[in-house]
Amino acid sequence: MALIETQKLAKFYDVGEEGVQALADVSVKIDHGEFVAIMGHSGSGKSTFMNIIGCLDQPTSGQYLLDGTNIGGLSRDELAKIRNQKIGFVFQGFNLLSRTSAVENVEIPLLYNHIPAKERKRRSLLALKTLGLEGREYHHPNQLSGGQQQRVAIARALVNEAPILMADEPTGNLDTKTSIEIMELLVQLNRDTHTTIILVTHEPDIAAFSKRIIQFTDGRVISDKEVIKS
Amino acid sequence: MISILSTLRIALRALWVNKMRSSLTMLGIIIGVSAVIIMLAVGTGASQKISEQISSIGSNLLIVVPGSSTQGGIRMGGGSQSTLTKDDADAIQKECSSVSVVAPMHNGSAQVVYGNQNWSTSIQGTTPGILEVKDCGLTAGRNMTDQDVRNANKVCLLGQTVVDNLFGSMDPIGQIIRIKKIPFMVIGVLESKGQSLVGQDQDDTIIIPLTTAQKKIFGTTFPGMVRSIMVKAKSAEDLTIAERQVNDLLRQRHRMGPTKEDDFTVRNLTQMLQMAETATNIMTLLLGAIASVSLLVGGIGIMNIMLVSVTERTREIGIRMAVGAKTWDIRVQFIIEALTLSLIGGIVGIIIGAGGSAILSAVVGWPTVVSPLSILLSFGFSGLVGIFFGFYPAYKASLLNPIDALRFE
Numbered sequence: 001m002a003l004i005e006t007q008k009l010a011k012f013y014d015v016g017e018e019g020v021q022a023l024a025d026v027s028v029k030i031d032h033g034e035f036v037a038i039m040g041h042s043g044s045g046k047s048t049f050m051n052i053i054g055c056l057d058q059p060t061s062g063q064y065l066l067d068g069t070n071i072g073g074l075s076r077d078e079l080a081k082i083r084n085q086k087i088g089f090v091f092q093g094f095n096l097l098s099r100t101s102a103v104e105n106v107e108i109p110l111l112y113n114h115i116p117a118k119e120r121k122r123r124s125l126l127a128l129k130t131l132g133l134e135g136r137e138y139h140h141p142n143q144l145s146g147g148q149q150q151r152v153a154i155a156r157a158l159v160n161e162a163p164i165l166m167a168d169e170p171t172g173n174l175d176t177k178t179s180i181e182i183m184e185l186l187v188q189l190n191r192d193t194h195t196t197i198i199l200v201t202h203e204p205d206i207a208a209f210s211k212r213i214i215q216f217t218d219g220r221v222i223s224d225k226e227v228i229k230s
Numbered sequence: 231m232i233s234i235l236s237t238l239r240i241a242l243r244a245l246w247v248n249k250m251r252s253s254l255t256m257l258g259i260i261i262g263v264s265a266v267i268i269m270l271a272v273g274t275g276a277s278q279k280i281s282e283q284i285s286s287i288g289s290n291l292l293i294v295v296p297g298s299s300t301q302g303g304i305r306m307g308g309g310s311q312s313t314l315t316k317d318d319a320d321a322i323q324k325e326c327s328s329v330s331v332v333a334p335m336h337n338g339s340a341q342v343v344y345g346n347q348n349w350s351t352s353i354q355g356t357t358p359g360i361l362e363v364k365d366c367g368l369t370a371g372r373n374m375t376d377q378d379v380r381n382a383n384k385v386c387l388l389g390q391t392v393v394d395n396l397f398g399s400m401d402p403i404g405q406i407i408r409i410k411k412i413p414f415m416v417i418g419v420l421e422s423k424g425q426s427l428v429g430q431d432q433d434d435t436i437i438i439p440l441t442t443a444q445k446k447i448f449g450t451t452f453p454g455m456v457r458s459i460m461v462k463a464k465s466a467e468d469l470t471i472a473e474r475q476v477n478d479l480l481r482q483r484h485r486m487g488p489t490k491e492d493d494f495t496v497r498n499l500t501q502m503l504q505m506a507e508t509a510t511n512i513m514t515l516l517l518g519a520i521a522s523v524s525l526l527v528g529g530i531g532i533m534n535i536m537l538v539s540v541t542e543r544t545r546e547i548g549i550r551m552a553v554g555a556k557t558w559d560i561r562v563q564f565i566i567e568a569l570t571l572s573l574i575g576g577i578v579g580i581i582i583g584a585g586g587s588a589i590l591s592a593v594v595g596w597p598t599v600v601s602p603l604s605i606l607l608s609f610g611f612s613g614l615v616g617i618f619f620g621f622y623p624a625y626k627a628s629l630l631n632p633i634d635a636l637r638f639e
Contacts, residue, residue, distance in 0.1 A: 056552060056633040077556040083632075084554020095549050095636065099247055111236055112554040156553065 001068055003164070003196055004030040004053055009062035011048050011219075022048040023059070023219045032163070033194040035187070037207035037227075040216030047168060049216065050200045054087055054166045055079045084112050088157025092169035094149045096141040102128060102152045103137045109160040127155040131185070147178035154185065158195070165189070168200045183209040234566070241567040244539070252571060255535045259575025259615065260582060262525030263608045267583025268590065269521040270604040273514025275597035277507055284503040287426065288364040290469050291500050292461040294318075294476060297493040313484060313493045315454040316440065319357075321483060322461060326475040328468035333360040334456040336443045342436065344396040344407040351392050352435045353409060355443020356460075363462045364423075371403045371418030374439055382441035386414040389433040390422045410447055414438065466500075473498060522611070528575065529615035536568050536623035547627050548635025560628040561621075568620020569613060576612030580605050 011023040023045045030036055040046040051057035052064060055071060064071045066082065074082070088109075089095075096105045106124035115123070128137055131151040141149050150170060157165050167186065171179035187209055190197050199210055207213050208227065215223040245252040296313045319334035336355040341348055354360070358373050368387070378385050386407070393402050402416045423432040444450050463472035473496050480494055540547070547560060584605075587598040 051633050056636070057631075077558075080551065080554050080556045083552060089552050091636070095545070095552075097546055097549060099243070108550065109553040112550075112556070112559055114233075117236070160554075 002029040003032045005065040007063040009059050012060040035190045035197045035211045037199045037210035037213045044216040045219035046216045088162040088165045090153050090167040090170045092172035094153050101138045106156045127159045131155045146174050164196045166198045237566045241570045256575035258528030258531035260579040262528040263576050263579025264583035265521035266608045268586045269517035271587035271598040271600045274599040277510040279597050280507045290463040293497045294459040312451050319459045328472035330464045331359040331362045331462045333363045333460045335458045336456045338448045340410050342409050347396045349395040354437050355440045363460045367421040368418045379439040384414045385417045387418040387437040389420050389435040391434040529619040533619035540623045540627040544635050544638040551632035557628045561624040564624030565620045569616035572612045572616030576609050
């Protein structure tokens with residue numbers, strides 16, 4: 001059974017006189033342990049697609065099965081629980097809480113998973129250590145570089161041991177060198193822990209780190225192929 | 231829902247980040263709570279003072295005075311007629327079932343002398359029952375006896391003011407004082423009662439046997455005449471029944487036909503004071519209600535700040551939702567934040583209110599009483615204000631769409 005399966009997914013935004021068809025007829029299957037890059041120009045619907053499969057947004061029509069569960073009929077709180085336990089997010093703008101230390105940022109998903117304080121701290125420190133942020137645990141986001149902030153965000157996404165990591169333009173705010181570091185981190189993560197990674201990007205260089213590229217244009221999938229590594 | 235402790239830490243951090251804003255918001259609650267505490271303290275103080283006065287004149291008390299007399303078309307004041315006798319008093323004691331004690335009174339004022347000291351004071355000729363009627367004890371010596379009344383003995387009980395003026399620090403018991411030049415032996419000293427409602431010194435008095443007063447000090451227009459009769463009912467509930475029984479009995483004894491006007495008046499002293507007490511209680515409530523308005527305004531301040539805070543932190547809410555915060559997690563977070571504001575404000579307000587009441591007592595001299603109830607009430611009320619005015623912003627925050635909240639700039 002596929003981890004993620006969408007059938008004729010569509011999203012329609014009711015803006016202006018005509019409205020916008022952000023997604024049309026998207027049927028995609030993603031299996032456990034895949035590393036998928038979703039590509040497309042801005043406005044191609046790739047982010048909308050990720051928000052829907054990330055349970056942050058609801059499709060207008062079509063079906064979405066996550067791990068065999070139909071997401072369509074779930075309540076806000078049930079979706080929150082899925083996001084908490086199955087999906088970790090990494091965003092372009094890092095989305096860390098300001099004036100909050102790295103370790104406390106990483107703790108947040110555990111907080112909503114009712115993990116006791118001591119255990120939260122232990123796991124968060126461990127996740128930060130794994131990502132090479134030892135010594136920076138109590139720094140606030142504004143005291144960290146972009147690459148370090150993104151590592152904190154990845155630690156936050158991983159700390160709850162979610163099987164899926166979704167990254168929306170994770171390197172968009174980073175320089176080339178740091179971007180490569182972050183991407184290598186994701187590749188390593190995918191290889192070592194079999195975490196399913198879904199990456200949204202418009203840069204072919206970044207997409208090249210993945211194993212499969214799904215190309216979006218005007219809300220439709222126009223190509224879906226394996227990456228041949230040279 | 232996530233643990234309250236973790237939420238509290240988040241709330242305290244959020245409030246700490248905006249110290250100025252948080253403290254100004256709290257100020258609204260502080261002013262409201264301290265106003266409520268001070269107003270209730272002033273009101274409670276006033277009604278407690280009245281309660282003290284009620285118990286100082288004796289509880290469940292009726293006073294029977296003679297009616298007014300008319301001489302040649304000129305109406306004299308109440309009590310100018312001489313219609314009450316000791317026999318009336320005895321009959322009330324014997325026949326009125328709701329009456330516990332009766333004390334007939336024959337009083338006036340006279341100059342008293344001890345050694346080289348002299349003092350003018352009120353003399354009350356009465357029976358031993360007077361102490362029970364007035365709920366008054368003795369600090370020294372003994373009460374007079376029925377024997378003293380029967381024999382018209384020259385004994386007396388002194389109020390504290392009289393003792394102070396005649397004897398200073400000396401022990402008065404067993405000493406002889408002269409009232410209108412007649413020697414009396416001091417047999418007891420009355421417990422201090424302080425001022426009456428109208429500011430009269432209730433300790434400036436001497437009690438002597440009724441018969442002695444009638445025969446040797448003031449004289450009477452006819453034998454056995456008394457100026458008033460004090461009647462104590464068995465209980466507060468019996469008071470009105472006792473009033474009616476006394477009224478009926480005296481009409482019968484004075485042979486008044488159904489159409490004839492009473493030649494006496496029964497006054498219910500306790501009732502008058504209770505009315506005064508009710509009035510102060512209403513006043514306390516009113517003061518409290520007015521002060522509550524400022525607490526309400528403080529609450530609206532909290533709501534205002536929380537709404538601003540929700541808008542400012544939309545992104546934070548989005549992040550929390552993205553990583554798994556449920557509707558109630560978000561709601562509780564903002565409610566706890568509002569509650570923290572209002573409860574800290576409440577505690578500071580209670581301290582300031584209690585301090586303010588003490589200052590008011592010390593400087594202006596108003597009696598104030600900060601009751602535990604008023605503290606509990608205003609603390610609870612400020613908590614309610616926090617929950618009530620925090621709920622709407624929290625509710626608003628919890629309904630945000632995670633993706634919209636994340637994209638909010």
